Amino acid sequence: MQRHGRLKSMIVKRAYNCYIESDEGVKLIDTTMGSGAQIIGHNNELIGEIAKQVERGTIYTIPNCHTERVNSYLKEHINPTLDEQYIFCNSGTEANMRAIRLARAYTGKNLVGRFHGGWHGGLDGFLEEHPSNRGVPKEVNDLFRVLPYNDDRCFEKITKDMAAVIIEPVQGSNPRSDIKEFLQKLRDHCTKVGVLLIFDEIMTGFRLSAKGGSGVFGILPDIVTYGKVLGGGFPIGAVGARTEIVKTQGVFYGGTFSANPLSMCAAKLILETIIDEKHIQYDKLNRVGNLFRDELNEFFIAEEKKMRVIGCGPLNRIIFTDKFIRNREDRDNFEPENAQKEFSDKLRELGVFVNGNGLYHFSMSHTTEVVEELIGIIKQGCRGPS
Numbered sequence: 001m002q003r004h005g006r007l008k009s010m011i012v013k014r015a016y017n018c019y020i021e022s023d024e025g026v027k028l029i030d031t032t033m034g035s036g037a038q039i040i041g042h043n044n045e046l047i048g049e050i051a052k053q054v055e056r057g058t059i060y061t062i063p064n065c066h067t068e069r070v071n072s073y074l075k076e077h078i079n080p081t082l083d084e085q086y087i088f089c090n091s092g093t094e095a096n097m098r099a100i101r102l103a104r105a106y107t108g109k110n111l112v113g114r115f116h117g118g119w120h121g122g123l124d125g126f127l128e129e130h131p132s133n134r135g136v137p138k139e140v141n142d143l144f145r146v147l148p149y150n151d152d153r154c155f156e157k158i159t160k161d162m163a164a165v166i167i168e169p170v171q172g173s174n175p176r177s178d179i180k181e182f183l184q185k186l187r188d189h190c191t192k193v194g195v196l197l198i199f200d201e202i203m204t205g206f207r208l209s210a211k212g213g214s215g216v217f218g219i220l221p222d223i224v225t226y227g228k229v230l231g232g233g234f235p236i237g238a239v240g241a242r243t244e245i246v247k248t249q250g251v252f253y254g255g256t257f258s259a260n261p262l263s264m265c266a267a268k269l270i271l272e273t274i275i276d277e278k279h280i281q282y283d284k285l286n287r288v289g290n291l292f293r294d295e296l297n298e299f300f301i302a303e304e305k306k307m308r309v310i311g312c313g314p315l316n317r318i319i320f321t322d323k324f325i326r327n328r329e330d331r332d333n334f335e336p337e338n339a340q341k342e343f344s345d346k347l348r349e350l351g352v353f354v355n356g357n358g359l360y361h362f363s364m365s366h367t368t369e370v371v372e373e374l375i376g377i378i379k380q381g382c383r384g385p386s
């Protein structure tokens with residue numbers, strides 16, 4: 001198997017462990033793992049179990065035997081302060097749409113705060129700063145207020161006329177572990193002014209810890225959304241909320257594939273392996289994340305590169321500045337334009353696939369040896385001016 005070479009295109013033929021193989025027969029280390037969804041590894045130990053559900057049916061449109069179990073695992077082991085009934089759907093975007101609708105219905109208010117540099121999916125109202133934002137009516141954007149992230153000036157903009165504020169506990173655009181104080185202030189401020197706090201844990205849920213970012217930072221939201229890891233490689237979205245919020249009457253949630261038996265079977269098995277610490281162990285994921293950051297930052301400093309790795313647990317990003325960044329705005333100010341893409345393209349030729357969003361998601365199949373190899377390849381990619 002060819003380990004690197006100039007790829008004409010990036011069409012994937014198959015994926016296994018932490019590798020993807022292109023249709024041109026090139027094997028690459030995968031650093032995106034289905035945009036963070038495959039935390040065990042491609043073609044992992046659970047896939048065979050999940051596949052058995054295919055024979056039992058993939059779509060019933062009436063409740064299936066897995067959903068109740070998923071609800072009770074989430075209540076018992078993940079979010080004891082939230083209601084047992086979760087709302088299931090098929091993507092993170094859809095979960096956020098439902099969470100916002102629920103917050104509006106419960107509060108009777110329409111305005112929602114969201115943070116600059118955040119990503120909540122492709123819903124109208126989340127795209128104002130995105131380069132591809134055509135087709136979204138101004139009237140929809142006016143229902144959202146964009147807030148400065150990791151910046152106390154946001155608090156004067158979070159006012160009692162808002163239904164909710166939605167935030168990723170750790171933003172993919174500037175993943176960091178020094179955010180607890182800001183999140184705590186946000187929690188306190190939202191409580192004070194009567195605005196619901198929605199944690200978008202679609203990327204961080206079951207990734208940073210069993211209890212996601214909420215567990216790492218010890219902060220409880222009023223509403224939480226999940227996706228990615230919870231689906232074990234299958235499409236899923238989920239919304240959880242405090243009981244009095246979930247009980248709001250007259251809110252529409254349905255959908256043909258919502259809570260389909262295949263995704264719910266996968267979610268049940270993923271939660272079981274998280275609870276039993278069998279195929280997912282967060283100390284191992286954190287260890288490779290720390291190794292990646294420590295070794296590369298030591299190298300970047302020694303070589304006087306204007307590069308750093310930032311991150312939290314197994315979630316990492318290389319930034320192309322040696323300055324401390326407080327948020328996405330700082331990153332945009334300090335990073336040369338296209339630096340992320342140019343470096344990812346270089347790594348692809350050296351046998352590493354980095355997704356367009358520039359995030360490195362480590363899985364259980366990224367062993368210390370694989371991460372050491374990856375570090376070596378990144379060092380190789382850095383040789384020459386940067």
Ligand SMILES: Cc1ncc(COP(=O)(O)O)c(C=O)c1O
Binds near residue numbers: 096120172200203204
């Ligand atoms: C934090 C966050 N929220 C929402 C989404 C949207 O999820 P999906 O792509 O499943 O719609 C993503 C996807 O990357 C995400 O990272």
